[in-house]
Amino acid sequence: MRACSPAASAARASCRSSRAASCKAASVMCAYNAVDGTGSCESKEPLTDVLRTDWGFSGYVRPDFFAAKTTVAAMKAGMDHEMPQPIQWSPSRIEEALAKGACAAVDGRNPCVAFPFGHGLSYTTFAMGKPTLSFDRKRQVWHATTTVTNTGSRAGSQVVQAYLGLPASASQAGAPQPPKRLVGFQKVELAPGHSKRVAITIDPASSHHPLGIWDEARKNWITPAGQFTVWLGTSSAAGDLAVSGIIQR
Numbered sequence: 326m327r328a329c330s331p332a333a334s335a336a337r338a339s340c341r342s343s344r345a346a347s348c349k350a351a352s353v354m355c356a357y358n359a360v361d362g363t364g365s366c367e368s369k370e371p372l373t374d375v376l377r378t379d380w381g382f383s384g385y386v387r388p389d390f391f392a393a394k395t396t397v398a399a400m401k402a403g404m405d406h407e408m409p410q411p412i413q414w415s416p417s418r419i420e421e422a423l424a425k426g427a428c429a430a431v432d433g434r435n436p437c438v439a440f441p442f443g444h445g446l447s448y449t450t451f452a453m454g455k456p457t458l459s460f461d462r463k464r465q466v467w468h469a470t471t472t473v474t475n476t477g478s479r480a481g482s483q484v485v486q487a488y489l490g491l492p493a494s495a496s497q498a499g500a501p502q503p504p505k506r507l508v509g510f511q512k513v514e515l516a517p518g519h520s521k522r523v524a525i526t527i528d529p530a531s532s533h534h535p536l537g538i539w540d541e542a543r544k545n546w547i548t549p550a551g552q553f554t555v556w557l558g559t560s561s562a563a564g565d566l567a568v569s570g571i572i573q574r
Contacts (some may be wrong), residue, residue: 351384355404357392364394372403383446397427400437430563443486443507443560449477449517453485456557458570467527469569471557475515482514486558487525488566489535492551492574499538499547505561508535527555527572536574548574 353376355366365371366388376382385405393399393413400414407414419437422428428437435441454472461468469487488505495502509525529536529548536553537546552573558566 350382353382353384353386355386355388355392357389364392364399366393366404367395367398367402369402377403383448385440385446397422397437400428405440435562438562441560441562441565443484443510443558444562444565445484445559447477447481447483449475449479449481451481451483451515451559452476453557453559453567456567456569458555458572465529467555467570467572468524469509469527469555469557470522470524471567471569472520472522473513473515474520475517478517480514480516482512483559484510484512485523485525486510486560487527487569488556488558488561489527489572490554490556491536491538492549492553494551495538495549498549499540502538505556506535507561508533525557536572550574 355368355372358365360368366386372386376386386403387406388399388404388408390409391412393404393407396413396418399407422437428435430436452474454474456469456471459468459470460466471485473483473485475481475483486507487509489508490505491502508527511523511525513521513523515521527535534546536548538549539545540547552571554571555569556566557569560566
């Protein structure tokens with residue numbers, strides 16, 4: 326990736342001869358040097374525009390030792406982790422970037438997060454149908470359901486994940502709650518062009534208390550009143566989720 330100058334179309338054309346994607350490489354290293362004044366690990370064109378968009382590379386980008394010179398620019402360019410240790414990506418520098426609003430969400434994604442929670446890599450592509458939510462009165466459980474289709478040319482697997490958003494009353498009754506919590510998942514393996522129906526069960530009585538919070542005053546699990554939003558998707562990123570339905574308690 327060293328020849329890929331952000332301003333040089335000729336260099337970009339020469340980069341197309343790379344075999345990083347066609348040989349299914351797991352990772353690519355951005356170099357220590359700078360090209361046209363931009364560090365290799367801070368340049369979005371080679372790391373994202375060419376490597377991932379043009380070539381369809383689905384692995385991760387790691388830097389040469391101490392090659393990352395910035396915190397936010399390297400994240401937004403497409404670098405995935407820092408080597409040999411977090412310096413630019415130390416907790417304090419990341420917290421500072423967040424506090425300054427440098428990582429505000431764009432189109433449902435945090436530009437500083439390459440791999441959100443639940444994200445997986447694959448050499449094929451998938452599409453997810455419109456999710457639904459149904460209630461089983463006999464078993465007193467909910468089923469979040471969708472259809473997954475392998476839209477690529479290779480066999481592969483996808484993990485469908487169910488997330489739950491608790492009502493505002495949840496944070497008032499106990500500890501502050503996250504925007505979403507993972508309440509279930511299911512892995513599906515598909516050949517090219519094949520589809521499969523996936524159903525994830527949400528059982529309020531299960532041991533992980535999907536709808537519950539710990540009430541410190543009562544020393545017990547309780548279910549807060551209000552609306553619980555159920556999402557299905559392939560990661561915790563807002564852009565990878567679709568609303569399956571609402572649970573009213």
